Amino acid sequence: MGDLPRAGQLPAAVGASFAGAPVLITGGLGFIGSTLARRLVGLGARVTIVDSMLPGAGGNLFNVAGIEERVRINISDVRDPNSLQYLVRGQRFLFNLAGQNSHIDSMRDPFTDLEINCRSQLSIMEACRHHNPDIRVVYTATRQQYGRADYLPIDERHPLHPVDVNGVNNIAGESYHILYHQVYGIRTTSLRLTNTYGPRMLIRHPRQTALGWLIHQAVAGARIDLFGGGTDRRDFNYVDDVVDALLLAATDPAAVGEIFNLGGEPVTLRAAVETLLEVAEGGGGCRIVPFPPERKAIDIGEVFTDYTKIARTLGWRPTVPLREGLARTVAFYREHWRHYVDEG
Amino acid sequence: MGDLPRAGQLPAAVGASFAGAPVLITGGLGFIGSTLARRLVGLGARVTIVDSMLPGAGGNLFNVAGIEERVRINISDVRDPNSLQYLVRGQRFLFNLAGQNSHIDSMRDPFTDLEINCRSQLSIMEACRHHNPDIRVVYTATRQQYGRADYLPIDERHPLHPVDVNGVNNIAGESYHILYHQVYGIRTTSLRLTNTYGPRMLIRHPRQTALGWLIHQAVAGARIDLFGGGTDRRDFNYVDDVVDALLLAATDPAAVGEIFNLGGEPVTLRAAVETLLEVAEGGGGCRIVPFPPERKAIDIGEVFTDYTKIARTLGWRPTVPLREGLARTVAFYREHWRHYVDEG
Numbered sequence: 150m151g152d153l154p155r156a157g158q159l160p161a162a163v164g165a166s167f168a169g170a171p172v173l174i175t176g177g178l179g180f181i182g183s184t185l186a187r188r189l190v191g192l193g194a195r196v197t198i199v200d201s202m203l204p205g206a207g208g209n210l211f212n213v214a215g216i217e218e219r220v221r222i223n224i225s226d227v228r229d230p231n232s233l234q235y236l237v238r239g240q241r242f243l244f245n246l247a248g249q250n251s252h253i254d255s256m257r258d259p260f261t262d263l264e265i266n267c268r269s270q271l272s273i274m275e276a277c278r279h280h281n282p283d284i285r286v287v288y289t290a291t292r293q294q295y296g297r298a299d300y301l302p303i304d305e306r307h308p309l310h311p312v313d314v315n316g317v318n319n320i321a322g323e324s325y326h327i328l329y330h331q332v333y334g335i336r337t338t339s340l341r342l343t344n345t346y347g348p349r350m351l352i353r354h355p356r357q358t359a360l361g362w363l364i365h366q367a368v369a370g371a372r373i374d375l376f377g378g379g380t381d382r383r384d385f386n387y388v389d390d391v392v393d394a395l396l397l398a399a400t401d402p403a404a405v406g407e408i409f410n411l412g413g414e415p416v417t418l419r420a421a422v423e424t425l426l427e428v429a430e431g432g433g434g435c436r437i438v439p440f441p442p443e444r445k446a447i448d449i450g451e452v453f454t455d456y457t458k459i460a461r462t463l464g465w466r467p468t469v470p471l472r473e474g475l476a477r478t479v480a481f482y483r484e485h486w487r488h489y490v491d492e493g
Numbered sequence: 494m495g496d497l498p499r500a501g502q503l504p505a506a507v508g509a510s511f512a513g514a515p516v517l518i519t520g521g522l523g524f525i526g527s528t529l530a531r532r533l534v535g536l537g538a539r540v541t542i543v544d545s546m547l548p549g550a551g552g553n554l555f556n557v558a559g560i561e562e563r564v565r566i567n568i569s570d571v572r573d574p575n576s577l578q579y580l581v582r583g584q585r586f587l588f589n590l591a592g593q594n595s596h597i598d599s600m601r602d603p604f605t606d607l608e609i610n611c612r613s614q615l616s617i618m619e620a621c622r623h624h625n626p627d628i629r630v631v632y633t634a635t636r637q638q639y640g641r642a643d644y645l646p647i648d649e650r651h652p653l654h655p656v657d658v659n660g661v662n663n664i665a666g667e668s669y670h671i672l673y674h675q676v677y678g679i680r681t682t683s684l685r686l687t688n689t690y691g692p693r694m695l696i697r698h699p700r701q702t703a704l705g706w707l708i709h710q711a712v713a714g715a716r717i718d719l720f721g722g723g724t725d726r727r728d729f730n731y732v733d734d735v736v737d738a739l740l741l742a743a744t745d746p747a748a749v750g751e752i753f754n755l756g757g758e759p760v761t762l763r764a765a766v767e768t769l770l771e772v773a774e775g776g777g778g779c780r781i782v783p784f785p786p787e788r789k790a791i792d793i794g795e796v797f798t799d800y801t802k803i804a805r806t807l808g809w810r811p812t813v814p815l816r817e818g819l820a821r822t823v824a825f826y827r828e829h830w831r832h833y834v835d836e837g
Contacts, residue, residue, distance in 0.1 A: 256676070259615055260612070260615065260616075263611070263612055263615060267607070267611060267665065268604070268607055268612070271603055271604065271607060271658070272604075275603065306652060308650060308652065309653070311668055311672060312672070312675065312676075313672070313676070314615070314669070314672065316668075316672075317665050317668040317669060317672060320664065320665070320668070321611065321661050321664070321665045324655055324661040324664070325658070328655060328656070328658065328660075328661060332600070332656075332657070
């Protein structure tokens, strides 16, 4: 677990920007945040992780196993404006990844979603404005903000039709970031992530991502229930590719004030599940079942994104094919199952 | 002041829908809310007004002079979820107009704007969902949500580029309304208002609308400072036309779940000011001055909207020309100046 991820596709100059740099990561014990922290430690950054360890969310101390002594871990909640006002000071970069990511939970408890994804983001922007206006900020938004597709693939100009409270609040959270650039000159970038997967994602329960739960079932050898026909196409990014995008966005001046889609090769959900079952060798198979009503009401149908803008502007492309990424992911959970399913 | 506005352009059947109907109006002591309340009283509705009388906002008891005995006035704040949960029960219609409308204030105190325009709207939708799911809701949004125009006139498919915190929060507030229709079947409609003017608007200070302050200056005989060249075009709606749109939206099933622009004939700001000075006869003239920096940062340039969708779907069109509307407005403030400027 002490090994640090390879630098991926990044030019050496990008990595060099982080050597010795103070970096704050909100949500840094979560899936993407911890993978980013591991990469940044390898690049010599001085990483501070903020995480609330909110029960049921993605924070997991095992995600930083092997780098615990090389990062500063600050347990606090982005809903606490005072801790953030202190922690942003002196940082060169802020990767603002903390969020409530469960669409289902956002409908059951919409006010908590609002506090985390909307009000706290405004609070973080105010903290940067007043206490560190020179900070470089990268925010992670979601392609869920687009909702059902008017056309495919979805580019950044596609209208936003959020289909759940989480989508509404994420749009507001992203908008504050872009607004604080336009009005106050804070150097912000938003990346709209598609389905990100890989080692360290939350697979304990089905409330956060469909893919995390599918991986859980495949590794556990359980039969997978595929809602609807599985014929809708989606796109997937392996987490190391997403980390590349975060580092590129943080260092390229052309990214300032911009919103970029990530994205990948579209495949049907059924094909993705079949690939997963093949690499898991010996899962419990797959059956088609009807949508449960509360999921159907917020399902978005066929969705995949156009990532031409980030490819042209920052030179980013996904590099890890789905089969290879799923194989690495399954191998990770086979080895570390207890840290992601049994405990906590 | 006891006279009730004429029914405007509305078909008789629309007016008849409100006879005896229980109607709740949030922000009902404000400019548009009180004009709507006056019309609804004339149609025989049983009107309950909710207003916070927040200092500096548009609430003014004189706005309901002459109908005080025919409406129920409930002073409470939409930020108080308990009062709304009680008040929505048994209502057939909710005109949800309460909002913090000052763009400048939203930048100075972004959290108050968030609480009123974002969190409270979610709270009102939750109240409807749990306590009166059959209610018919019309929400007033703003063309400010579009921000700077990618193309003109702006139709409902134009991307939203909010240029201030108020715009971000209003988008969230509107989105909750549309979402609660899609997910829970609450019958909601959103009208995106352009510059609305007329008797009973707030003209006391310049923080809420530019036009209100221009009217204040014209009636007071002060010299008007026009920021920039005044060459940008805007569109304006007289308040009686906006009330027509609210009543049409509340009664036509084709409006359910929909967003509609209002809009009018585009004119340059300079032409609008010249018309205002002509009808005010004896204002202090007009001079061009540079933009103050804090206003320039959130100025949106030339903006006017395409209202084809509501014209085709609901048969709405603006009927009061700018000169006539301004003449009525100036006459109103000449008669009632002290209630809008000197007092309070």
